[in-house]
Amino acid sequence: MSSKSKSLILVRRLLVWTLYFFSGFILYSYKGFLPSFLITFSRIIYPLSIFWLQIRLKKRTNFLHIDSKMTTSQLWFNLLPVIASLLTVIFSLINTFFYFLAKIISS
Structure with a gap:
């Protein structure tokens, strides 16, 4: 495996983890934009999913x-x-998308 492909894999993983951590930050810091049971489920499973x-x-x-x-x-x-x-990845990313959508609409 070449050095260029290893660095490309590293950049991809870094982008994915950054997006996932940012969506977790929005999940815990702001009001949820999904139904409350999905937000509660995501808040419980999110740390476990990172560990897993x-x-x-x-x-x-x-x-x-x-x-x-x-x-x-x-x-x-x-x-x-x-x-x-x-499910946690999907719900947290959808919540992040709705967060940005609400920010765009309100401004």
């Missing part, structure tokens, strides 16, 4: 490890963090 993603990135394992030998409980143990994290 860091573990997955550090270990360099698959995000969704599913094997035919898994029991139902093992499968759910692997699926629930992925589903919760994806």
